[in-house]
Amino acid sequence: MSTIRMVLSLVLFSIGTVLVLAQSDISSLLKTGDESFSARKYDTAWKAYESANKATGEKCSVCLSKMALVKFYQHDEGAALKLVEKSIAASSNPKQHADALATKGEILVMLGDKNDKRLAAAEEAFRNARKEDPDADIYQVRLGNVLLREGKMDEGKVELESYLKRAPTGSGADIVRQWLSHPTKVKFALAPEFEVKTISGEAITSKSLAGKVVVIDFWATWCPPCRASVPELKELTVKYPKDKLTVISVSSDRDQDKWKSFVAEKQMSWPQYLDTDEHMTKLFNIHEFPTYIIIDGDGFLRERITDFDPRASLASRLKDPLKKLLE
Numbered sequence: 001m002s003t004i005r006m007v008l009s010l011v012l013f014s015i016g017t018v019l020v021l022a023q024s025d026i027s028s029l030l031k032t033g034d035e036s037f038s039a040r041k042y043d044t045a046w047k048a049y050e051s052a053n054k055a056t057g058e059k060c061s062v063c064l065s066k067m068a069l070v071k072f073y074q075h076d077e078g079a080a081l082k083l084v085e086k087s088i089a090a091s092s093n094p095k096q097h098a099d100a101l102a103t104k105g106e107i108l109v110m111l112g113d114k115n116d117k118r119l120a121a122a123e124e125a126f127r128n129a130r131k132e133d134p135d136a137d138i139y140q141v142r143l144g145n146v147l148l149r150e151g152k153m154d155e156g157k158v159e160l161e162s163y164l165k166r167a168p169t170g171s172g173a174d175i176v177r178q179w180l181s182h183p184t185k186v187k188f189a190l191a192p193e194f195e196v197k198t199i200s201g202e203a204i205t206s207k208s209l210a211g212k213v214v215v216i217d218f219w220a221t222w223c224p225p226c227r228a229s230v231p232e233l234k235e236l237t238v239k240y241p242k243d244k245l246t247v248i249s250v251s252s253d254r255d256q257d258k259w260k261s262f263v264a265e266k267q268m269s270w271p272q273y274l275d276t277d278e279h280m281t282k283l284f285n286i287h288e289f290p291t292y293i294i295i296d297g298d299g300f301l302r303e304r305i306t307d308f309d310p311r312a313s314l315a316s317r318l319k320d321p322l323k324k325l326l327e
Contacts, residue, residue, distance in 0.1 A: 030063070049067045084107060098129040105123075156186075164176055217250065236315075248273060292318055
């Protein structure tokens with residue numbers, strides 16, 4: 001009889017369930033799921049999370065919450081909400097219960113940006129998460145966020161200001177300060193800080209662009225829609241003054257000479273950056289080309305345009321959001 005590599009043993013996982021897989025195997029499955037989820041490989045992520053959940057007798061609160069998020073991003077909203085309720089029911093301690101409730105809150109916020117009932121349910125979920133785990137600052141931050149979304153400005157500000165007093169240098173402090181300064185923009189994410197050195201040797205930082213609307217064009221010379229969009233991007237750089245709009249093209253080309261030749265041939269006179277180490281691509285979580293990112297003058301990420309529409313080029317779809325921000 002062959003040697004059994006993995007013995008059946010009692011392993012205490014995060015939900016305190018007896019497992020038939022070793023802790024390391026469960027952790028490995030969750031890690032695979034997380035990596036796949038980050039790369040938007042949702043089918044692969046689902047299989048990993050589902051396997052981890054089955055290994056716990058289908059009572060893994062953490063697994064079920066992650067599975068719920070996968071279903072949400074696969075546009076199966078009903079399944080997402082059912083799974084997160086299972087996650088809440090499967091939680092075996094206050095911290096897990098809080099995490100499951102917060103996951104429900106996040107899904108409801110994403111589903112109900114203009115739905116008062118869903119935002120109210122999200123508020124309740126975050127309030128209950130705070131009761132279960134009052135030391136977790138993130139739940140107070142998320143509660144403050146959803147209160148602002150509901151138009152409960154005074155209540156939201158109280159929660160966020162309370163968080164800042166307790167954690168002025170916390171991981172959420174910067175975005176909280178931005179929300180307090182611009183409460184109507186609470187639904188937008190804060191764009192990550194970046195620095196690039198252009199083909200002309202110019203150093204550009206996100207801080208140096210404060211006050212301007214920024215369009216980041218993620219492209220490559222081998223991408224037909226990217227090449228086709230060059231004339232429209234050029235039009236944008238001519239239409240709007242440089243003190244209002246900055247366009248930065250970030251190329252994923254591997255052949256530097258080919259990239260330089262194309263930029264020169266097409267007279268792409270706006271800032272050009274070759275992302276040789278994929279720093280910018282990873283920073284903005286880019287998986288499709290072209291992708292256009294629009295950042296407003298306060299540093300909020302206002303648009304991410306990626307999906308293909310045969311009726312209009314991607315660059316043409318920049319025009320309406322830019323008009324709203326610049327005119």
